[in-house]
Amino acid sequence: MAATGTTASGESAYYVTTPIYYVNDAPHLGHAYTTVAGDVLTRWHRQRGEKVWYLTGTDEHGQKVMRTAEANGVTPQEWCDKLVEDAWKPLWEHLQIANDDFIRTTEPRHTDRVQEFVQDLYEKGEIYKGGYEGPYCVACEEYKSPGDLLEGDLCPIHKRPVEWLKEENYFFRLSAYGERLLEFYERNPDFIRPASARNEVVSFVKQGLQDLSISRSTFDWGVPIPWDTKHVIYVWIDALLNYATAVGYGSDQEKFDATWPANIHLVGKDILRFHAVIWPAMLMANGLSLPRGVFANGWLMVGGEKMSKSNLTGISPRELTEHFGVDAYRYYFLRAIPFGQDGSFSWEDFSARYTSELANDFGNLASRVAAMVGKYFEGTLPEATDAGPAEQAIADGLAAAAAQADTLIGDNLDFSAGIGAIFEFVKQVNGYLSDQAPWKVAKDESPEGQARLATILYTAAESLRAIAVLLHPVMPGTSAKLWASLGAEPHLGALADQRIADVATWGGLPAGAQVVKGEILFPRLENA
RNA sequence: GGGGCGGUAGCUCAGCCGGUCAGAGCAUCGGACUCAUAAUCCGUGGGUCGUGGGUUCAAGUCCCACCCGCCCUACCA
Numbered sequence: 175m176a177a178t179g180t181t182a183s184g185e186s187a188y189y190v191t192t193p194i195y196y197v198n199d200a201p202h203l204g205h206a207y208t209t210v211a212g213d214v215l216t217r218w219h220r221q222r223g224e225k226v227w228y229l230t231g232t233d234e235h236g237q238k239v240m241r242t243a244e245a246n247g248v249t250p251q252e253w254c255d256k257l258v259e260d261a262w263k264p265l266w267e268h269l270q271i272a273n274d275d276f277i278r279t280t281e282p283r284h285t286d287r288v289q290e291f292v293q294d295l296y297e298k299g300e301i302y303k304g305g306y307e308g309p310y311c312v313a314c315e316e317y318k319s320p321g322d323l324l325e326g327d328l329c330p331i332h333k334r335p336v337e338w339l340k341e342e343n344y345f346f347r348l349s350a351y352g353e354r355l356l357e358f359y360e361r362n363p364d365f366i367r368p369a370s371a372r373n374e375v376v377s378f379v380k381q382g383l384q385d386l387s388i389s390r391s392t393f394d395w396g397v398p399i400p401w402d403t404k405h406v407i408y409v410w411i412d413a414l415l416n417y418a419t420a421v422g423y424g425s426d427q428e429k430f431d432a433t434w435p436a437n438i439h440l441v442g443k444d445i446l447r448f449h450a451v452i453w454p455a456m457l458m459a460n461g462l463s464l465p466r467g468v469f470a471n472g473w474l475m476v477g478g479e480k481m482s483k484s485n486l487t488g489i490s491p492r493e494l495t496e497h498f499g500v501d502a503y504r505y506y507f508l509r510a511i512p513f514g515q516d517g518s519f520s521w522e523d524f525s526a527r528y529t530s531e532l533a534n535d536f537g538n539l540a541s542r543v544a545a546m547v548g549k550y551f552e553g554t555l556p557e558a559t560d561a562g563p564a565e566q567a568i569a570d571g572l573a574a575a576a577a578q579a580d581t582l583i584g585d586n587l588d589f590s591a592g593i594g595a596i597f598e599f600v601k602q603v604n605g606y607l608s609d610q611a612p613w614k615v616a617k618d619e620s621p622e623g624q625a626r627l628a629t630i631l632y633t634a635a636e637s638l639r640a641i642a643v644l645l646h647p648v649m650p651g652t653s654a655k656l657w658a659s660l661g662a663e664p665h666l667g668a669l670a671d672q673r674i675a676d677v678a679t680w681g682g683l684p685a686g687a688q689v690v691k692g693e694i695l696f697p698r699l700e701n702a
Numbered sequence: 703g704g705g706g707c708g709g710u711a712g713c714u715c716a717g718c719c720g721g722u723c724a725g726a727g728c729a730u731c732g733g734a735c736u737c738a739u740a741a742u743c744c745g746u747g748g749g750u751c752g753u754g755g756g757u758u759c760a761a762g763u764c765c766c767a768c769c770c771g772c773c774c775u776a777c778c779a
Contacts, residue, residue, distance in 0.1 A: 196779035233779060306777090317777080348776095370707075374774055377705070387777065409779075445779070452776095473773095510714080516772080523714070526728060534741055542738035549737070594727095608743040613736065631737095694739055 187225040189436045190216050193445060194231040194279060194416050197254050198238045200261040203474055204442060206269060206491045210504050211471060211513060211589065212440045213271045217647035218584045221674050227433050229420050230266065231277035232258055233413045235406070240395040250395045254280060265491060269500055270650050277420035279397075279412055287419040288412055289400045291460065292388070295346065296401065300459045303402075304345045306387050309336035343387040344399060346411070351455040352383045358454065364467055366450050367587070368514035371443060371470040375450045386410065386452060414453045418462065436465040438587070443470040469587055472516035474507070494524070501649035502528050502696065508589035508648065525699060536600050536641075537695035542607065543634045544659050544691040550616050555635055555661070556628035557685035565633045568606055569680045572640050575599035576678040579644055584674070589648075596644045603637045632685065635660060639683040643672040652695050661688035 192212050195205050209230055216228040234254040243253035258278060266273065277284060295301045308317045317339070359365055359376055366372035389405035390396070396406030415423075417436055422429035435457075441449050449468045457464050495503045506524050509531070511517025547553060558565070575595045582592030612630040615623055639660055646653040646669055657669040665684050666672065676682070 193779075198779075236779075238779080370773090373706075378774075378776080381775075384776070408777080410777080413779075442779090443773085447774095447776070448779095475772095512715095518714080520713095523728090526713085530728060533739060538739055538741045540738095542742080544738090546737050604742055605744095607737075608735075611735080611737085613738095616737085691738095696739075698739060698741095 185225075186431065186435075187227045187433050188216070188219045189227045189421070189433050190219075190229070190438045190440065191417050191436050192230040192440050193442065194233040194277065194413060195262070196236075196238070197232045197234050197257045197262065198242055200257065201265050201491065203489060203491055203494075206265065207474060207507050208440050208442060208471055209266060209271055210269060211508060211587075212438075213269075213273070214504070214508060214583070214589060214647045215438065215440075215587060217272060217650070218580075218674070221643070221647060221670070221672065222580075222584060223673055223675070225432075226274070227421065228273045229275050229277060229417070230271070230273045231275075231416055231420065232262060232279065233409075233416075234258075234278055234280045235396040235412055236409060237390075237393045237395070240393055251280060254278070268495065269491065269504065275420055277416045279416055283425065284416060284419040285397045287424045288397045288407060288415050290424055291415055291418075292407060292411060293400050295456075295459055296344075298459065300347050301344050301388065302347070304343060304385070304387075305340055306343045307338065307340035310339040342391060343408075344389040344402075344405060345385040346388050346456070346459070348386040348452065348455050349383045351458060352379055354458060355379050355383075355451060355454060358464065362466075365465075366446070367467060367469045371446055371450075371514070375447060378447060379451060383451070410448055410452050411456065414448065414456065417453075417465075423462075435463045437467065439465055439468045441468060441470050443472060446470040469514065471513055472511070474511070475516055475518035489521075497699070498524060498528055499696070501652040502532055505532065505593070505649055509593045510590070512590045513587050528696065528699060531597060533696040533698060535597065535604060536645075539600060539604055539607075539634075540638055540656055540659065540695055541691065543631065543638055544689050546612055546616075547631050547635060547689040548691055550612070550627060550631065553689050555683065555685050555687040555689050556632055558629040558632035558636075560622070560625040560629045561633070564606060564610060565629060568603065568633055568637060569678075571599050571602045572637060572680070573678040576640070576644060576674065580674050583647070593648060596641065599637070600641060603634060603641075607634060635687075635689060636680065636683045639666075640677050642669060643674070643677045646670065646672070655692055655695060659690055659692040661690065664688075 190212050192209050195201065212228060212230070216226045220226045232254070234250075239253060240250050243250040246253060248256070263276065266276075279285070292301060306317070310317050356376065356379055359372065359379075363372070366375050388408055388411050389399050389402075390408045391405045394406055396408065397412050399405040399407060417439065418430075418434065419425075421433040423434070439449050439453075446468065453468075454464050491503070498506070502524075506527060507517075507519065510519055510523060510527060547555060575598060578595035579592040582588040582595060584592075586592075607630070610626075610630045612627055612634075615627045615630065618624070618626075638656060639662055642653045642656040642660065642662070654669055657663060660683060662683055663669070665687055666682060
């Protein structure tokens with residue numbers, strides 16, 4: 175199912191999800207990384223002219239939230255409300271995330287449907303009552319895997335003896351789905367990407383699946399099991415189902431049909447398995463169609479170390495955006511780290527890329543072109559009447575960059591290479607200007623000389639028109655500034671309405687456009 | 703313990719089935735230019751390709767051992 179061309183009316187939307195993030199803490203760089211990636215992907219598809227639905231949200235049930243709320247002297251719901259409204263939603267707005275919806279697992283539109291879903295599975299015999307027993311550490315307040323225990327049945331964290339506890343749970347018959355899942359992976363080799371993630375999941379499933387406990391009765395901050403309200407649904411069924419409940423499952427069939435299933439579930443690799451194994455099995459059990467793909471992104475490493483809870487808080491998204499700006503932030507992580515791999519980043523590397531790629535190559539190009547159109551043509555874009563091989567090379571370069579970026583970003587989720595292709599074109603245009611040296615041509619006042627000067631500057635400005643469009647999904651704010659600087663809107667309409675398919679069609683920006691040298695796109699960094 | 707991945711110029715990384723594979727970008731240095739955010743363009747230098755063996759006419763590129771880092775090996779979001 176390669177995504178090609180535009181979506182005909184009636185077909186379901188290009189539907190992308192982020193994980194629903196656990197609201198125990200404020201959002202950190204890892205959350206923002208996944209969310210920005212999804213935003214760029216969905217913005218790209220919108221500019222392909224497709225119907226798009228981009229969903230994010232929060233996971234609000236569970237023991238940790240309950241405890242944190244208690245520790246802060248508020249109810250769990252109050253705690254969630256506060257974090258969502260004060261921390262999560264504001265950050266997404268700040269980062270220019272254009273999500274179409276924001277689902278919270280405490281909303282009735284979710285909890286009601288979750289109850290119906292488990293009730294349905296129960297009636298189908300997919301859920302049964304069983305017991306879980308195992309070594310339990312009182313200090314951790316959780317069960318341990320027998321394999322994790324130290325010599326003498328000691329908790330590996332607290333070094334104290336565990337107790338053997340037994341608890342009544344409801345179980346989902348996950349074990350019955352191993353073969354069907356393997357068959358599904360086989361038939362849909364791109365279901366799990368990247369390939370390394372796929373291999374891990376396949377080998378995991380081949381080891382055999384056990385049934386999954388889906389309820390807890392030891393705490394009550396969750397969705398009650400409808401037929402046995404002493405139990406609340408435990409994490410997976412509750413959390414994963416958000417992808418369905420948010421788009422009208424069980425409540426708005428029309429919307430559901432127009433959206434389901436997801437084209438891409440973006441996940442951190444820590445929760446890959448739940449999305450690649452449990453989630454499809456749940457859907458199989460209930461007879462819903464399966465998502466087209468799950469894409470696992472890697473860890474962000476700081477100074478070679480995995481970002482953990484402790485050092486994640488070391489740098490917050492806002493610290494970076496305050497220094498580098500929102501657009502540079504969106505750009506940096508996707509450009510510097512191949513999506514799907516772990517990647518190390520540093521303040522120094524961010525600074526280096528900002529200066530070299532954004533300020534020097536891109537920002538300065540926009541600046542010099544606008545300055546020359548202003549200086550030599552009073553800001554009115556001249557007509558290109560004397561185009562030759564050099565101009566054709568630019569047009570060809572643009573076509574190549576647009577085609578590559580479209581495949582790499584829109585289909586492969588290879589943001590790094592896709593952005594790289596666009597920036598190759600930026601460099602090509604800089605080289606073109608150096609070769610043509612319009613500031614020298616300007617001294618030739620003959621009609622021929624002026625025709626060349628006009629052609630050169632038109633070519634550069636028209637290139638910037640395309641660059642603004644191609645970079646819009648990645649850096650919406652900066653692209654809008656550039657769009658305004660080129661005087662494009664009165665002739666071409668809104669930047670967001672520009673189509674990827676048309677971006678390389680030469681001559682879009684008409685002569686006569688009013689080019690103004692706007693503000694500097696990427697100011698030089700203070701004490702960089 | 704088992705499985706998998708990685709260790710290549712100062713930095714981040716490309717190098718598929720062995721034979722111009724010793725590369726790119728950034729940084730450094732030199733030159734050109736002046737439209738531009740002291741920006742741009744061109745060019746130079748720089749590497750025991752983790753360590754030790756082995757196979758081969760020929761090995762970052764295959765085999766073995768070892769060192770270092772990381773991931774997976776189910777109920778933590």
